[in-house]
Every structure is written in structure tokens, then in C-alpha cells.
Amino acid sequence: MADLSIDFCGIKSPNPFWLASAPPTDKAYNVVRAFEAGWGGVVWKTLGEDPPAVNVSSRYSALHGKNREVIGFNNIELITDRSLALNLQEITAVKKAWPDRAMIVSLMLPCEEAPWKEILPLVEATGADGIELNFGCPHGMPERGMGAAVGQQPDLIEMVTRWCKTHTRLPVIVKLTPNITDVRAPARAALAGGADAVSLINTVNSITHLDLDSMVAYPIVGGRSTHGGYCGSAVKPIALNMVAEIARDPVTAHLPISGIGGIGNWTDAAEFIALGAGSVQVCTAAMLHGFRIVEEMKDGLSRWMDRKGYANIAAFSRKAVPNTTDWKYLDMNYQVIASIDQDKCIQCGKCYVACEDTSHQAIARLVEGNARRYEVKREECVGCNLCEITCPVEGCITMVPQPSEKPYMNWTQDPRNPRAEVVA
Known part of the structure; x- marks a missing residue:
């Protein structure tokens, strides 16, 4: 013990x-x-x-x-x-x-x-x-x-x-x-x-x-x-x-x-x-x-x-x-995308409403007859986690890391930063 x-x-x-x-x-x-x-x-x-x-x-x-x-x-x-x-x-x-x-x-x-x-x-x-x-x-x-x-x-x-x-x-x-x-x-x-x-x-x-x-x-x-x-x-x-x-x-x-x-x-x-x-x-x-x-x-x-x-x-x-670090040292090349487990989804639509009204419009609401279905638009998802947070079913929405060939790069090194440090 x-x-x-x-x-x-x-x-x-x-x-x-x-x-x-x-x-x-x-x-x-x-x-x-x-x-x-x-x-x-x-x-x-x-x-x-x-x-x-x-x-x-x-x-x-x-x-x-x-x-x-x-x-x-x-x-x-x-x-x-x-x-x-x-x-x-x-x-x-x-x-x-x-x-x-x-x-x-x-x-x-x-x-x-x-x-x-x-x-x-x-x-x-x-x-x-x-x-x-x-x-x-x-x-x-x-x-x-x-x-x-x-x-x-x-x-x-x-x-x-x-x-x-x-x-x-x-x-x-x-x-x-x-x-x-x-x-x-x-x-x-x-x-x-x-x-x-x-x-x-x-x-x-x-x-x-x-x-x-x-x-x-x-x-x-x-x-x-x-x-x-x-x-x-x-x-x-x-x-x-x-x-x-x-x-x-x-x-x-x-x-x-x-x-x-x-x-x-x-x-x-x-x-x-x-x-x-x-x-x-x-x-x-x-x-x-x-x-x-x-x-x-x-x-x-x-x-x-x-x-x-x-x-x-x-x-x-x-x-x-x-x-635990400062924001500027986080990896700018790391990305996650939301994934909805359809077997766990109760079709409440909370993720859709939250994303559509206040975030990136990255969840599609599909209606087939009397049935509803929600799917992530991968090309629009920025991995903000809002859908995961609003979902009432634990484990239904997860944030999946995406493969990337890009190396670690923080904001101090990012060319989009006008004050980026020059890396030799």
C-alpha cells in the first residue's frame, strides 16, 4: 500500500x-x-x-x-x-x-x-x-x-x-x-x-x-x-x-x-x-x-x-x-480533430448548436426521415474542444491527434509571428 x-x-x-x-x-x-x-x-x-x-x-x-x-x-x-x-x-x-x-x-x-x-x-x-x-x-x-x-x-x-x-x-x-x-x-x-x-x-x-x-x-x-x-x-x-x-x-x-x-x-x-x-x-x-x-x-x-x-x-x-509552460512554447504544428462515436451519441444536438452558433460551424446536422445524425466536418474542425465539453455523454466525443510530418515549432519560431526568432 x-x-x-x-x-x-x-x-x-x-x-x-x-x-x-x-x-x-x-x-x-x-x-x-x-x-x-x-x-x-x-x-x-x-x-x-x-x-x-x-x-x-x-x-x-x-x-x-x-x-x-x-x-x-x-x-x-x-x-x-x-x-x-x-x-x-x-x-x-x-x-x-x-x-x-x-x-x-x-x-x-x-x-x-x-x-x-x-x-x-x-x-x-x-x-x-x-x-x-x-x-x-x-x-x-x-x-x-x-x-x-x-x-x-x-x-x-x-x-x-x-x-x-x-x-x-x-x-x-x-x-x-x-x-x-x-x-x-x-x-x-x-x-x-x-x-x-x-x-x-x-x-x-x-x-x-x-x-x-x-x-x-x-x-x-x-x-x-x-x-x-x-x-x-x-x-x-x-x-x-x-x-x-x-x-x-x-x-x-x-x-x-x-x-x-x-x-x-x-x-x-x-x-x-x-x-x-x-x-x-x-x-x-x-x-x-x-x-x-x-x-x-x-x-x-x-x-x-x-x-x-x-x-x-x-x-x-x-x-x-x-x-506546464507558457503559451508561446506550445507546438503550433500539433492538431486534433473531433470524432463522434455514433454508438454513444443520443442525438441531443448540443454539440451542433454550440459549434454552429458560437464556434467554427464544423458539425453537420444530417436528417434522414425522422432520424438525426451529427458528423464532424474534418476540413472545418480546428480542434477547439467545445463540442466535447458540451456533450452530455462521457466519451462520446473525443479529440483525435492528427498525424503530421511537420516538426515541433512554437510561436517564437513561427514565420507567421512578425517577431519570430530566426532559427539557423
């Missing part, structure tokens, strides 16, 4: 599945239930200075799909609203009772060295395995000069990270905001400050939807609302891209990454690991389905690793990174 244990920048864990810093890790009761369910570690909900933050009601909203499936989740909850002393006491007790599980403590403080210098020894005394600097929270805290207000300024990231490395022996993980143009800049700043790792993504600025009768966005607080932090399966593509950007950046290529953002099953986790993550953090899926989901995550990942011959997490970690 595959070995799921990890050593993430010196933090050991029986499996890569951690709960992210959020409501599920707000107190000992929750964390103990999580460990009993099988989670490999937790990032304790963000601690700050006393007096603790004060939250509002209500705090959550969601974007629903068909059958009330939650596609995206929005929250305006702040950092812990419990006292620092109580949190530290519970962290100490839980870590003592569960010494084999990873215990990371999330922190958020003003950009002044004194409070960081004061709190770090207190956290270290709990027996925690590491700290995570919350430079990502997009609501409430940035207005106080913390959270994303720091994460959007690389110079502040580097400065605070360096303070923490000075005042603690624990591994320092810097949690990055996605609300930025280029995530590589803050990652490089974290590395320059001495960070042992980065974690990402934090939540995305969002408003999920409105009550069109009252003209107030959700969640509604006394007739008004505000933007919040968006998470859940909807943000996974954003998170995967940002993880990959850091993993393939020459400056940060060897910086450990804890992947966060829309992870709800073992396949999500495997994708994050293949693109650079050494551990994965889960929040929304646990809030929607409970802590027991980790059982399927561990079992599914283990079985897949066995089938693939991966003995441990390191065997496939970052394996997809070399295959």
Missing part, C-alpha cells in the same frame, strides 16, 4: 490532508474531531492580538448550481473571536494528545515587529510544529492594515517574514493572496524573507449574488453587505494555476508549497500535488460534508498511487510541472 506520510519543510504528517485555517479549526473540539476522523494536520484558525476580533451575523453566502449543489462559498468571517490565552491553551492540549499530527498555527498581526516578537514564543511554547502567516484575508482585516493589505505588497511580506524567522525556530509558511496580478512576486518576497514554505490560495474577493427585492448582496447584515472571500470548487482552477506558477518559477522552484483552493476529493489533491504542492489544505468541502470526507480522500489517493506505482507522495509530486 502507498505511503501517504509527508515531511513538509520539516513538519511531519501521516497524510497530506490538512484542514485549512478557518471555522473548522477554531477550537479544540473541532480539531479533535478532525484528528479522530483521520486528518493528517490542521492549520489552527488565525490568532491575533487581544482583544479578539468581533464577527457579524450572518457571515456566509453561496453560489448554487443544479440541485442546490454549492459551487462557490463566500464568507465575511474574521480571524478568531476567542481570546489568545484560550486558543494557546487548547493548542497545547491538542498537540500533546495528538503528537503525530501536524499542528500549524495561523497568525495575523499589525506590521510592527513588537507584537510578532511577543506572540511567537507563546506559540512555540504550545508544541506547535509551525506557523502560517495569514497575508491573504480579503475582508475586514485589510481595512486594518493586515491580511491581503500585506499580501499585496511584497516589501511588507519580506519584512514580516524576516521578523518571524528572527523570533522563532518554527518553520514559517507564508499564506498568499490570489487578489494580485502576479503571484510570483509575493512568493519571491516570502522566499527572500526566509520563508520555509508558502501556502495558497487564500480566498478571492467576491460577491456571490443579490436579493433583488431588497437590493442587498448576500450575506445580509442589517440591510447591508460587503465583499467577502470566495472559496470552494469554483476557485480550484485559479489555485492550480497559481501553484503551478510558483512551482515553475526558477526563483521559487524549490520552495515547498501547501496547496489550497477547491480541494474536495482525492483527485483534486493529486492534481495539486502533481503541480507542486507538498501538502493540501481543505476547508469548504469539510464545512459542507463534514470531517469524514477525509476517509475517501485517503483511500482514493492510496488506491490510485498503487495503480500507478507511486510508492509515496514524493514519487509524483511536481510531476506535471515540466509539462
Whole structure:
């Protein structure tokens, strides 16, 4: 059986599945239930200075799909609203009772060295395995000069990270905001400050939807609302891209990454690991389905690793990174053409409508009596994948690679590019 244990920048864990810093890790009761369910570690909900933050009601909203499936989740909850002393006491007790599980403590403080210098020894005394600097929270805290207000300024990231490395022996993980143009800049700043790792993504600025009768966005607080932090399966593509950007950046290529953002099953986790993550953090899926989901995550990942011959997490970690590149280096001579399996086709016509109305008019609609049939016009098909995506039957439409005698040629070499590089 595959070995799921990890050593993430010196933090050991029986499996890569951690709960992210959020409501599920707000107190000992929750964390103990999580460990009993099988989670490999937790990032304790963000601690700050006393007096603790004060939250509002209500705090959550969601974007629903068909059958009330939650596609995206929005929250305006702040950092812990419990006292620092109580949190530290519970962290100490839980870590003592569960010494084999990873215990990371999330922190958020003003950009002044004194409070960081004061709190770090207190956290270290709990027996925690590491700290995570919350430079990502997009609501409430940035207005106080913390959270994303720091994460959007690389110079502040580097400065605070360096303070923490000075005042603690624990591994320092810097949690990055996605609300930025280029995530590589803050990652490089974290590395320059001495960070042992980065974690990402934090939540995305969002408003999920409105009550069109009252003209107030959700969640509604006394007739008004505000933007919040968006998470859940909807943000996974954003998170995967940002993880990959850091993993393939020459400056940060060897910086450990804890992947966060829309992870709800073992396949999500495997994708994050293949693109650079050494551990994965889960929040929304646990809030929607409970802590027991980790059982399927561990079992599914283990079985897949066995089938693939991966003995441990390191065997496939970052394996997809070399295959991820800039657009300009893709092969301009590679081509695929859609193929419809007539035995699987249910003649719904979705592929035809999508291609005819919005793409390349590359699917023919043939009517023979009362029967319909859809065929690909090979000479018109550009291999865009739209028909495959819109088809409701899995495997009915596939994209078939076409034979070519043309050698690899990317855009920098393409004679159609007015700035093409001359190849000798």
C-alpha cells in the first residue's frame, strides 16, 4: 500500500490532508474531531492580538448550481473571536494528545515587529510544529492594515517574514493572496524573507449574488453587505494555476508549497500535488460534508498511487510541472480533430448548436426521415474542444491527434509571428 506520510519543510504528517485555517479549526473540539476522523494536520484558525476580533451575523453566502449543489462559498468571517490565552491553551492540549499530527498555527498581526516578537514564543511554547502567516484575508482585516493589505505588497511580506524567522525556530509558511496580478512576486518576497514554505490560495474577493427585492448582496447584515472571500470548487482552477506558477518559477522552484483552493476529493489533491504542492489544505468541502470526507480522500489517493506505482507522495509530486509552460512554447504544428462515436451519441444536438452558433460551424446536422445524425466536418474542425465539453455523454466525443510530418515549432519560431526568432 502507498505511503501517504509527508515531511513538509520539516513538519511531519501521516497524510497530506490538512484542514485549512478557518471555522473548522477554531477550537479544540473541532480539531479533535478532525484528528479522530483521520486528518493528517490542521492549520489552527488565525490568532491575533487581544482583544479578539468581533464577527457579524450572518457571515456566509453561496453560489448554487443544479440541485442546490454549492459551487462557490463566500464568507465575511474574521480571524478568531476567542481570546489568545484560550486558543494557546487548547493548542497545547491538542498537540500533546495528538503528537503525530501536524499542528500549524495561523497568525495575523499589525506590521510592527513588537507584537510578532511577543506572540511567537507563546506559540512555540504550545508544541506547535509551525506557523502560517495569514497575508491573504480579503475582508475586514485589510481595512486594518493586515491580511491581503500585506499580501499585496511584497516589501511588507519580506519584512514580516524576516521578523518571524528572527523570533522563532518554527518553520514559517507564508499564506498568499490570489487578489494580485502576479503571484510570483509575493512568493519571491516570502522566499527572500526566509520563508520555509508558502501556502495558497487564500480566498478571492467576491460577491456571490443579490436579493433583488431588497437590493442587498448576500450575506445580509442589517440591510447591508460587503465583499467577502470566495472559496470552494469554483476557485480550484485559479489555485492550480497559481501553484503551478510558483512551482515553475526558477526563483521559487524549490520552495515547498501547501496547496489550497477547491480541494474536495482525492483527485483534486493529486492534481495539486502533481503541480507542486507538498501538502493540501481543505476547508469548504469539510464545512459542507463534514470531517469524514477525509476517509475517501485517503483511500482514493492510496488506491490510485498503487495503480500507478507511486510508492509515496514524493514519487509524483511536481510531476506535471515540466509539462506546464507558457503559451508561446506550445507546438503550433500539433492538431486534433473531433470524432463522434455514433454508438454513444443520443442525438441531443448540443454539440451542433454550440459549434454552429458560437464556434467554427464544423458539425453537420444530417436528417434522414425522422432520424438525426451529427458528423464532424474534418476540413472545418480546428480542434477547439467545445463540442466535447458540451456533450452530455462521457466519451462520446473525443479529440483525435492528427498525424503530421511537420516538426515541433512554437510561436517564437513561427514565420507567421512578425517577431519570430530566426532559427539557423
